Amino acid sequence: MKKFMDSAWAMRLLALVCALVLFAYVNSLKSSHNTSILTNSSSKTTLTSNRKVTINAPLELNVNSTKYFVTGYPENVKVTIEGPAALVTTTANTQNFKVYANLSDLSVGRHSVKVQVDGLNKELSYSLNQKYIHINIQPRRTATYKVRADFNKSNVAAGYEAGTARLGTSSVKVTGAVSEVSRVAKVVAVVNTVKNLQKSVNQQAMIEALDANGQTLNVVLTPSTTSVYIPIKQAATTKDVPVDLKASGKTSADTSYSFSTDTKSVTVTGTKAALAKLSSLPVDVDVSDVTSNTEKTVKVSTDDEDDISSVSPTSIKVKITVKSN
Structure with a gap:
């Protein structure tokens, strides 16, 4: 080894x-x-993988809004941001940046203004779908106008009619450019109704300011909505009916009364169905203090008649003849 x-x-x-x-x-x-x-x-x-996302961000205006009113700008601007995925996701969720246009140094008139972005992380890049906006700066004006209900009356069913509309607010403040506010011809609460309408309408309606041609104006309305109630009822018509004179009040068992009047008929107003059932109008003649022949002015009323709204005349002269039994 x-x-x-x-x-x-x-x-x-x-x-x-x-x-x-x-x-x-x-x-x-x-x-x-x-x-x-x-x-x-x-x-x-x-x-370190990158991500790209597009955000629809609100556009802010740096302007003296108490003095000027601005038109022509978009409400939102699309911002495409790109960078580290985690940072892009956080920015898209929080939107902790602003998109704005600086109008503070501009005068009254039309302008083309650059859209700017502030508050984005330096590691992110961005692009805008609209780099410039075209705006119109005008002196601001506020005026008060009465508001009324506006609806399609042709939607009311045959034999029915619309009563006077009741609104939750009687007037609104109209704010905008002087040129727009001066064009306001009327302010309406737009009520949407169905065809063949037979029932009353109760809804929340949008308020619009219209010019003389019925075109909607670019103004701010306060309030912008109101409640509207429109009563719908059977259409009223008229009918002439005779009066039916009847004794009322305290009467004596050994005394009888007869009545006559020069007013042979009265004109009553009501629904077609109610008038069809009405052949005469009862009129009470109070004889409590009557002891001899006399003439009295008697009130004519429709309070006891359903769907009868009025009568003309509202009083008549009645001759009362007293007889002892």
Whole structure:
């Protein structure tokens, strides 16, 4: 054994084994290092991946709104932001930035103004779908107008009619450019009704300011809505009916009364159905204090008649004849 270990072949074999072991160890370290690099690279790619999103952001105006009224600008502007995915997601959810146009140094008239963005993180880039807005700055005016209900009267069913509308507010404040407010011809609460309408309407209605041609004006209304009640009832018509004179009040058992009047008939107003049932109108003649022939003015009333709204005349002269039994 000692001779073998001292031989040249033994030394060569030992050197070969050591070389193989060292080679295997170095390869193992290299593989581990490469795997670590790939893992770190993948993680870094995940953390720094980019995202693009478009946000519909409200447009703010820097302007003296108590003195001027601005028209022509969009309510919102689309902003496309791009950058680290996590940062883009947070910004899209919170929208902690503003899109604005600075009008503070502009005078009355038409202008083209640059849209600006403030408050975005520096790591984000952005683009706007509208880089400039075209606006009109005018002196501001506020005026008060009466409001009335507006609806399609042709929707009321045949044989029915609409009564006087009742609104929750009688007047509104109209604010806008002087040129627009001066064009207001009327302010209406627009009521939507169905066809063949037979029932009263009770709804919340939008208020609009219209010019002489019925076109809606670009103004701000306060309030912008109101409640509206429109009574719908059977259409009233008239009919002439005779009066039916009847004694009322305290009467004596041994006394009888007869009545006559020069007014042979009266004109009553009511629904068609109610008038069809009415052949005469009862009129009470109070004889409590009557002891001899006399003439009295008697009130004619329709209070006891359903769906009868009025009568003409409202009083008649009645001759009372007293007879002892």
